[in-house]
Amino acid sequence: MLKTRVISALVGLILLIAVLYLGSIVLGVVVSIIAAIGLYEFYNSAAKLKNIQPIKPVGYLSIIPLLLLGLEETGWYKLDLGILTGISVCVVIFLSMAFIVFGHKRYNIIDACVTAFGIAYVPFLMSFLILIRKMDFGILLIWLIFIGAWGTDTMAYTFGRLFGKRKIVPEISKNKTMAGAIGGILGCVALMFVFGLISRSFFGLELSTATLVLLGLFCGVISQIGDWSASAVKRYVNVKDYGSIMPGHGGVLDRFDSILFVAPVVYYVIVVCNI
Structure with missing residues (x-):
């Protein structure tokens, strides 16, 4: 598997x-x-x-x-x-x-x-x-969505495996822990700063510290809510996965549940911060 x-x-x-x-x-x-x-x-x-x-x-x-x-x-x-x-x-x-x-x-x-x-x-x-x-620099900015969603998921999984003890939503997802949730948020902020450094150094895209912090915090939180929400729906309708189009990952919604929530967050942070 x-x-x-x-x-x-x-x-x-x-x-x-x-x-x-x-x-x-x-x-x-x-x-x-x-x-x-x-x-x-x-x-x-x-x-x-x-x-x-x-x-x-x-x-x-x-x-x-x-x-x-x-x-x-x-x-x-x-x-x-x-x-x-x-x-x-x-x-x-x-x-x-x-x-x-x-x-x-x-x-x-x-x-x-x-x-x-x-x-x-x-x-x-x-x-x-x-x-x-x-958008202008759209080919770069769109990566913020995937960093915010999949980066948070990876960081949350890593911190949860290393330090996770206290469950956060056991009725929805038994493996989610408080340490994983916090690690996901902090990890997302760190990844946003790495992205900001790369985008400024190699592509001329300036992202302010405030913008990167907002992206990291908002995406780190909303991404996990998107993940938990999808799990809550699946549990309610009694299905393990939404589909099987992606071997080992389930369906489109199983892979894009966090993306759906993070995309509008990234868009509006960009618009509000006038990037």
């Missing part, structure tokens, strides 16, 4: 580097595909609960705005994020209610709520990867 996980992780890392360096158009297409798979996993997991039937056609239509956002760099059209978001929300509400009205024997308001939550949880949060990649 360890060998499978390592090989799968290496292949995934190579593909990730390739996608990021091929530009925002390729990233937009890939993120849209990943979001569609993630949404499929979420809806299938939710459907395991009695009397829950997500309105999948409405959910999958929510991938279209994500794709439009990614393909904007082709120059064929220009999007206004406010208008795109507003129209998307209205369409989701209108279509969900239409399914409830005309398909009332199959769907109800609970199904519409689960459908809407899936859209907010997966495609909407994933859209921030595309938004960051389209």
Whole structure:
């Protein structure tokens, strides 16, 4: 199992580097595909609960705005994020209610709520990867997401194995410890400073000390909440993994649970700090 996980992780890392360096158009297409798979996993997991039937056609239509956002760099059209978001929300509400009205024997308001939550949880949060990649220095800044998510996870695991005794959320994840959580946060701050040093020395991207501290603290906390949240949902619907698309790692949501939470945090810290 360890060998499978390592090989799968290496292949995934190579593909990730390739996608990021091929530009925002390729990233937009890939993120849209990943979001569609993630949404499929979420809806299938939710459907395991009695009397829950997500309105999948409405959910999958929510991938279209994500794709439009990614393909904007082709120059064929220009999007206004406010208008795109507003129209998307209205369409989701209108279509969900239409399914409830005309398909009332199959769907109800609970199904519409689960459908809407899936859209907010997966495609909407994933859209921030595309938004960051389209920024100035986006090819560098987008790495802050993966450092904030996977770096925190690695540091939390390391500190937890070395010093972990007191459990933090045993009902959700029995292996999570207070030492691991604190180590994840401190480790994330340290990794952000390493990134800041490299970006300034080799790429001319200046990130202030305050920005790096905020990124480290916020990402270190939110990343773990994203991980625990995914575990809480899986435990509630009684599944071990969301999927099996990544050998040894589970599904898209199993690997991207922290990414989903960290991406908007990185985006708004960057915007607020005027990087």
